[in-house]
Amino acid sequence: MPGTKPADPFLSTAWLAAGRSLERPPAGVRDTVTLRLELTDPPPGAPPALDVAVDLAAGRLGVAAAAGEPPGLRITLPHAAARALLLGSPQERAGVFERGDVRAEGNFSLLFFIDAALRRDGSGHVAALRAAAGLTGSRETGETAGVEEEAEATGAAGAKEAAEAVERAREALPGTVREIEREVGTSTPGAQLHVSLDGVTLADAGLGEARPGVPMTHRSLPLWYCCAKPLLSAALGRLWEAGAYDPYLPVSHYLPEFGGEGKESITSMDLLTHTGPLPTGGDPLHGVVAGPDGERLRRALGVAVPPHSRRAPGVNYSQWWAWFVLARILPAVDGREYRPYVEEEILGPCGMADTRVHLTPEDFAAFGDRLPLIHVSNPGSAPQPTHWWSTEAATTRCIPGVNTRGPLSDLGRFLTMLLRGGNAPGGRVMSPTTAAALTARHRTGLYDRYGNADWGMGFRLECRHLGEEFTSFGTHTSPRSYGHDGLWTAVAFADPDAGLTVAVHLNGKVEHERHRERIIRIADAVYEDLRLC
Incomplete structure (x- = not known):
């Protein structure tokens, strides 16, 4: 209308005033989390940093110029990236961490739940702040793209x-499927299950939805998350077996550029057992986990260990950076990069033909719009689809130990190879001694607040004997069981005493305690169905 002033831009005085007019999230309660956005290029008149409180349950937002001690999550980023993170679409939020000019410190996992709250916008606060920033139209793009193509590709026969x-x-597993069906439609939109006993497949199925309008089937390619970390362990184990590599030597022996800044004595075994001195919240790749390769390499190799962290060993779980560094040892020793090495020496012999260490651009063009999405549940809300690890940049960049995708039947083939002492249908991958060494207890006497205790060379081990709170896979799994889990979505393990492999993917992420309960319940049902308990 004539004479109407345009809406004030993001972070202007008027925008902040609009934020103050909204009902603030309740302080001091579990469902309210806070992050600080520190701008690298604040516009004139804008605060250099912004504190954002998010009510995960009701979706209320509180925004104000930063003051006081920083909260548990800090993100340093340009003004445009801050705008995308708070007010953009799910794809735009994921894209913030693909840019290469963002830094994050603290509890990175909070971002998944913040993303879901912003997407749902149960209070209408995001819409109000978008309007105050002059943003119009829908934030959502392409959620159901590919549905018609999926129906055509799957067809009646599929x-x-x-x-x-x-x-x-x-x-084969009535109780197990019943437990999974309890979760589908509540904590997760979809699920995939693979179970084999003595190398014979008993269950290989998908239920529910992979993404809105796209069914989850046994052929879907879910994200393995950290269940992919043992692939790199196996690759390094092969080099160890060949005498070309020693996990007890400093990493800088193989990567001289890694030395310095307090990292001189860090060994591969420290990184594989998550006992390196760098705290989880200080992972240098938090802000660029799906960013350009050169920037990730620069940060991973050049990170400085804080002086206060150079103490007695403790558990410092590495989501990204340690595995990015470990993967660089392969070309330094063997000459092949991570992806071709794993494809040629592990996936090929194991018959894991449908697994992608990471997608190619051609893969993404062919089926990227049908990949299972990670959905996130906050208290009292249905799972919200997000685009973490599902954009073209994230799926096609190599993120060792995280963004591998494949049907869980392939993950079962990998675990079966280990149960058989390294023998696979396409030839021997490693010796029985190496397979045993990878899954032996290399970290003992240490634990973290998430119930992780003893650890192998990149493998989580069953630790129920240390106390119920340290149950890794289930209440019936033997102490010799090993595998991994994928951040509150998946688990995969092998039980040598039972000759059993189990892999479960739930594409609905929930908080740690809820996920642990559902995974243990599903794993226990497998043993009960097979009368192995």
């Missing part, structure tokens, strides 16, 4: 095959 796979799983 749908029939998927349904038959579910019925076979139900016949």
